[in-house]
Amino acid sequence: MTGTGEPFWRVKRLDEMTREEWESLCDGCAKCCLTKLQDEDTGQLEYTDIACRLLDAETCRCSDYPNRSTLVPDCVTLTPQNLEDIDWMPPSCAYRLLKEGKDLPWWHPLVSGEFETVRLAGMSVHGRFLYEDEVDMEDLELRIVDWPLMPPE
Secondary structure, eight states: TTSSOOOHHHHSSSGGSSSHHHHTTTOOGGGEEEEEOOOTTTTTEEEEEEETTTOTTTTTTTGGGGGGGHHHHOOOOOOTGGGGOOOSSSOOOHHHHHHHTTOTTTHHHHHHTTTHHHHTTOOTTTTEEGGGGGGGGGGGGEESSSSOOOOOO
């Protein structure tokens, strides 16, 4: 809460947030950790159910968050500065919602006070993905799913 009694995400712009506030916006859904495919001709983006090898299946958090960009070179570190240029965040992502002037949904841990509500609302990748080494990466088109694109309730 801020001095006004309003939650920080309702009164601060993304670029005004402290590092702790910024990091707390991540709901732990891990949809951003899924492999995405983009059509070269149309630009259409599609999600697969294949996750980064660093994703912890139980917590849906990165197992080596501080070193993720070194260990997985194409891992993107989201910042207030590059958020405008990143168009692949899922519709339920708090960073995207706030950037678009929307509020956080009821199941977001900052609203509910519980991390489990992300799973209960069906917004998490928990139990819905495979790791890169469990599938033939040549068959990514067969792994396309639409559930990561579900908008928040």
